Structures are given as C-alpha cells and as structure tokens.
Amino acid sequence: MSIRPGSGSAAPAATPRSGSTPQRTSRAKPAGTSLGYRTFAFGGWGSDALTSPAMAKAPVLTPQATDFPRWYQDVLNKAELADNGPVRGTMVIRPYGYGLWERMVAEVDARIKDAGAENAYFPLFIPESYLTREAEHVEGFSPELAVVTHAGGKELEEPVVVRPTSETVIGEFMAKWIQSHRDLPLLLNQWANVVRWEMRTRIFLRTSEFLWQEGHTAHATEEDAREYALKIHLDVYRDFMVNVLAVPVWVGRKTKQERFAGATNTLACEAMMRDGKALQMGTSHELGQNFARAFDITYQDAAGAQQMAWTTSWGVSTRMMGGLIMCHGDDAGLRVPPRLASVQVVVLVIRDEDGAGEAAARLVDELKAAGVRARLDARTDTSFGRRATDWELKGVPVRIEVGPRDLANGEVTVVRRDDGTKAQAAVAGVAATVPGLLEEIQAGLLAEATASRDARTETVSTIDEAREVAQAGFARIPWRVLGEAGEAELAKDAVTVRCLQLPDGSVPRAEDDPDVVALVARSY
RNA sequence: CUGGCCGUGGCGCAGCUUGGUAGCGCACCGCGUUUGGGACGCGGGGGCCGUGGGUUCAAAUCCCACCGGCCAGACCA
Numbered sequence A: 001m002s003i004r005p006g007s008g009s010a011a012p013a014a015t016p017r018s019g020s021t022p023q024r025t026s027r028a029k030p031a032g033t034s035l036g037y038r039t040f041a042f043g044g045w046g047s048d049a050l051t052s053p054a055m056a057k058a059p060v061l062t063p064q065a066t067d068f069p070r071w072y073q074d075v076l077n078k079a080e081l082a083d084n085g086p087v088r089g090t091m092v093i094r095p096y097g098y099g100l101w102e103r104m105v106a107e108v109d110a111r112i113k114d115a116g117a118e119n120a121y122f123p124l125f126i127p128e129s130y131l132t133r134e135a136e137h138v139e140g141f142s143p144e145l146a147v148v149t150h151a152g153g154k155e156l157e158e159p160v161v162v163r164p165t166s167e168t169v170i171g172e173f174m175a176k177w178i179q180s181h182r183d184l185p186l187l188l189n190q191w192a193n194v195v196r197w198e199m200r201t202r203i204f205l206r207t208s209e210f211l212w213q214e215g216h217t218a219h220a221t222e223e224d225a226r227e228y229a230l231k232i233h234l235d236v237y238r239d240f241m242v243n244v245l246a247v248p249v250w251v252g253r254k255t256k257q258e259r260f261a262g263a264t265n266t267l268a269c270e271a272m273m274r275d276g277k278a279l280q281m282g283t284s285h286e287l288g289q290n291f292a293r294a295f296d297i298t299y300q301d302a303a304g305a306q307q308m309a310w311t312t313s314w315g316v317s318t319r320m321m322g323g324l325i326m327c328h329g330d331d332a333g334l335r336v337p338p339r340l341a342s343v344q345v346v347v348l349v350i351r352d353e354d355g356a357g358e359a360a361a362r363l364v365d366e367l368k369a370a371g372v373r374a375r376l377d378a379r380t381d382t383s384f385g386r387r388a389t390d391w392e393l394k395g396v397p398v399r400i401e402v403g404p405r406d407l408a409n410g411e412v413t414v415v416r417r418d419d420g421t422k423a424q425a426a427v428a429g430v431a432a433t434v435p436g437l438l439e440e441i442q443a444g445l446l447a448e449a450t451a452s453r454d455a456r457t458e459t460v461s462t463i464d465e466a467r468e469v470a471q472a473g474f475a476r477i478p479w480r481v482l483g484e485a486g487e488a489e490l491a492k493d494a495v496t497v498r499c500l501q502l503p504d505g506s507v508p509r510a511e512d513d514p515d516v517v518a519l520v521a522r523s524y
Numbered sequence B: 001c002u003g004g005c006c007g008u009g010g011c012g013c014a015g016c017u018u019g020g021u022a023g024c025g026c027a028c029c030g031c032g033u034u035u036g037g038g039a040c041g042c043g044g045g046g047g048c049c050g051u052g053g054g055u056u057c058a059a060a061u062c063c064c065a066c067c068g069g070c071c072a073g074a075c076c077a
Helices: A047-051 A068-078 A095-114 A135-144 A167-177 A222-243 A290-295 A319-328 A356-369 A384-394 A404-408 A427-455 A463-469 A479-491
Strands: A002-005 A038-040 A082-084 A091-093 A125-127 A146-151 A154-162 A186-195 A209-219 A250-253 A265-272 A278-286 A298-300 A306-308 A310-317 A345-349 A374-377 A398-402 A411-416 A422-426 A457-459 A474-478 A496-501 A517-521
Touching (some): A068 A082, A091 A095, A091 A209, A095 A186, A095 A209, A095 A222, A167 A290, A167 A310, A209 A222, A222 A310, A265 A319, A265 A427, A265 A496, A290 A310, A310 A319, A356 A374, A356 A398, A356 A404, A356 A427, A398 A427, A404 A411, A427 A457, A463 A479
Parallel strands (some): A345 A374, A345 A398
Antiparallel strands (some): A002 A146, A038 A422, A125 A154, A146 A154, A186 A209, A250 A496, A265 A278, A278 A310, A398 A411, A411 A422, A474 A517
16 A cells, blocks of 8 residues: 555644754752661762763763753663664664553553543544544644555555544544433543654654554533543543653643644643653543534433533553653663553672572562562673663663672662662562662652752743743743733744643633633743 | 755764775674673674766766755644
C-alpha cells in the first residue's frame, strides 16, 4: 500500500512557534538520608570531579547546562531508551525504555479501571469519510493525516486514514451500541498506536507514530460528562503523574486557541522541565454533543423521548517518557522514581571473590521476597566503574554494591541515585530497609521537582513581565489582563497559555470566571 | 517551496584550500593482565568517501546536476 501525507482541507493558520532560547540550569539538591545508615560523600559525578585540575575525564553525557537538547539525545542513547526509526519521525523503543512504558501502562490502566472504564480495541484504519463528519475535527487533523490510497495493488475507492485518534470510529460504534439511557454511561478505553504526520519530531516528545491510551465515553447529561472528564483528569492523570512519576503538574483548562479539535473544553496537565520549558503531559476533553451529533449517538430517556448523548475523550502517551526524562534527569543520566522503576534496585558484584557472587544472588532473592523489583549484575568481565556508570545512566533508584572488602565486615554499600549518597549497611538486615528507602527517594524526587517548578513559577501583572518570566518557567497572569489579544501577542515569542486555573490552582468551571489566572510558558 | 549549513566504517569527526596509499576517537572481535567509579597492553575486522555526470594520466578532494539531512518561516498527546 502507499501512503500520502494528509491533504484536503487547508490547515488553519496556526500560532507561530519559534526556535531555541538560552538554557537555564537547575539548582542543587539537599543532601542527607535517614534510615540510620552511616553516610559519606564521594566524588562520583559532582562538579568537583569535573573541575579537578588533574585530568578531568570527559563527562558521560553532555551537561544539561551546556546543551539541553543534546543532553536529552545522549540520555536516550546511553540509557538505551530509544533510537530513531528508519522512517523520519518514527522511533524504536528499546527494551529498557519499553520496560518503563510498560510500568506506566500498568499504573495508568489500573486507575482507568478504578474509574469504571473498560478496555476495547478499534481498528487502525478509518474511512476517510468519517473524519470529515465533524468540521473542526477534520480541520484540526487533516494536515497531519497519513492516508492509504493504494492497497492490494489497486487504488482504493475510498482512501482510509491511519488513525490520528479514534473519536470518529468509536463514535460510529457508540451510536450502534447505545439505545437507551440504561446503556449509559458507556465508558471505553483503548491502548493503541496513532499516527500524526509531524513536521518537527523528537523522540517521545513528538513523533509521527506514538503509543497512547485513549478513553472515550458517552453520558446522558452534560453534567455527567463534564464530571467524568474531570474525574479522569484528577484521579487518573494527576494522581499517576504526581504519585508515581513524581512529576508535579498544574491542572487547568485550555484556552479556545489551544483546545482539542472538536472539543468544547480541554483540560490539561502541565509539567515543568529542567530547562524551563513546559510539557503537556495529558489531556481530557469534553466533546459536548459535537461527535454525538456527527455520529448520531442518541438514546431514549426514561420518559421515552430521544436524546442526544454527551461524550468525552482523554489520553496520555509515550510523551510522558520525555517528561519523566526531562523532569528528573541530571548530568549523570536518568533518575527513575522508585514506584515507576522497572528495576528498583540493582545488586552489583564488585569482584566475585570470597563469596561475593553468592551473597549478591542471595540478596536479590531477599529483595524480591520483600516485594522489591531487584536485579543482579554479576558481569565481572566488565569493570566495576563501567557498570556503576551504566546503572546510573539508566536511573535505577538504588544500587547495592557487594564486594569482598565490605563482606568481610558483614556489610554492603547502598548507593542512592537521587542524591548520590553512599552508605554501609549490614547484609543481614538490608533487604528489609530497602522498601522504606525507596519510598524516601520517591518523596525526595517529588519534593525536588516541586521546589524546582515552584521556583520557576512567578506571578506577574503585565504582559511584558509574563513574556520575560516565561523564558525560564511559568508566569501566572490574570486572564482578564492577558485575554485573547495578549495570548496572540505572546505567541509571537513562542510563549503560550498552558492552562487557565483558579487562584488556588484548581480547575475553573468556565473560561470567563473573573478570577481565572493564565499560566503561560514556552513549551515542547 | 525561500535562505544558511552538512553528507567520509555503527556513532562522532579529520582529510578537500594546494588532486596522487582513506585516517582518528569511541564502539566491535581475539588473547593476556585487570575489576571498590567510565580499565590497560598487544593483535585484528569493518568504508559503493550521498548519487550521477564532467575535467584530469589520476578525484573524497576541482566543476555541474540531482538526492538526502539539519537549522530558520507552517503543528500537539
């Protein structure tokens, strides 16, 4: 088959986004640990090691402060997360990267099910005619559609598009399945890949094909639909991002300009990356009756009258991988929060002498028995330093080093990836202390990211100040000061309204609430 | 489609100005010594120099065309 990039209806004039701006670096983190370990400093990846006059070894990664995009690329390669695919804009997710994604899927999926939705699967190919049924939806997506025009050696009578999202097909089937108010709400979700032909791509952040979860629901009333979209947004997305990814997010509603094509309201979770740019990590949409009208999703109410349903859709994607990397990563590599980590603890054999190998294997068993995702690294044909560096690049939260020297004292060395501290601990009881240590690291990463985000969030009262502050973080500005005119003006400098919220950080019911505050920033 | 830059082993580059044996770092393979912070020594393997044409005794190098990529003007989970 052959595929052509989307054509048809012209793309609407869009907000200009322009290029790069100077980087900002992140601050130092507090040190210290608890759990009663003896701790001591070491010259691992600190700046001391790099600035020592002797002969500073080249850094493992391009430092963030030097070139953040390059640092990001280096992490993808060296932590073995992903590669570019052969077709421009596509990506290959490598086993370690996919392991992290699988953990995200597991955690998000469980929350979606708790919210009452069920998984299903709809086709990759969608009749082109479906897309055209909702005016704004086509207009929004047509420039980035991949369309199959030939298959089986022949030109197709009706081209099929590769799904950019599935509102349309799912709408078609909702119409078929929903007859009565007793069929509502209908709460569906699917895990799938989608294709959007993007101009500028970056692995995980924006790729032509990506993996995601898309939820689609139909409700009897607007109120019910609105509540469900909000529930997903807070109880599934925000909860997962804050409590598992340890990424603090601002929640709010999108301006008309930034809204999803075909939605009446879009809610977003916005996070702050270490270079001062914002990242939209997830969205939840109220679709009003737009799709219900286009696909004839109607039901008979209790009184016997035909009514039109209200629908929602919501999604999070592999973009969260990019957010994870850019929110927590440092100059030594990735830092994976323990609750997410596919490998929470790596037990590393320094030298397999005096029973170190067996002691390490035993420790891994004990850790697994204690419910820890532990892994043994006994590759003693590779030097210790190399292996330590490799696991730091991969961001494994805790490394336990088992070597003959410590073992002679009945001890092992426990190293935290978050702050780099090393501590000695008795082999005997160490496994039991690990779950607590992991939780401490989890909390520490969230606290650090929150402090960093808050340090980059500033309240301003003029558009000029907003533009300035947005060069390195979020500016909060009253929406009545900014308005659509101010929004358009900031767009010239690649600054956009990430979301609108109430002063207490909650989601406003309406855009025109007089107290609404706009959070503006540069973004990915 | 307009402007600027670039195509040389897997990756990053030098070589081109002034044509004459295709090189370096990393990675890879073998052997040995190593292993408490990215090991070292010795020995190896691997390149249609983006493609096509031209100039020349001779082209990675000079000339022309084309192709591909990156950055700047047009999107979003």
